[in-house]
Amino acid sequence: xxxxxxxSNRRNARQLETIVHxxxxxRHRCENCGEPGGHWxxxxxxxxxxxxTGIDDQEGFWTCQKLYGEDxxxxxx
Ligand SMILES: [Zn+2]
Numbered sequence: 001x002x003x004x005x006x007x008s009n010r011r012n013a014r015q016l017e018t019i020v021h022x023x024x025x026x027r028h029r030c031e032n033c034g035e036p037g038g039h040w041x042x043x044x045x046x047x048x049x050x051x052x053t054g055i056d057d058q059e060g061f062w063t064c065q066k067l068y069g070e071d072x073x074x075x076x077x
Contacts, residue, residue: 033064 001009030039042060050057069075
């Protein structure tokens, strides 16, 4: 395989990754605002205890448009 072909393959792979990622994000509906897209940014995943007890203890924050005002400040829910 020559260099051009390898570069082209790499580009295609990246494009496919983006398409797959976007499709997954679009399929996911936000459980907070109901809009399509993944609005939950997880900063710490669920612990093993959470998996056992079923109580989700993951930490993170929402990026929903509805939770933030035009000045970027968080609205009171
Ligand atoms: Zn949302």
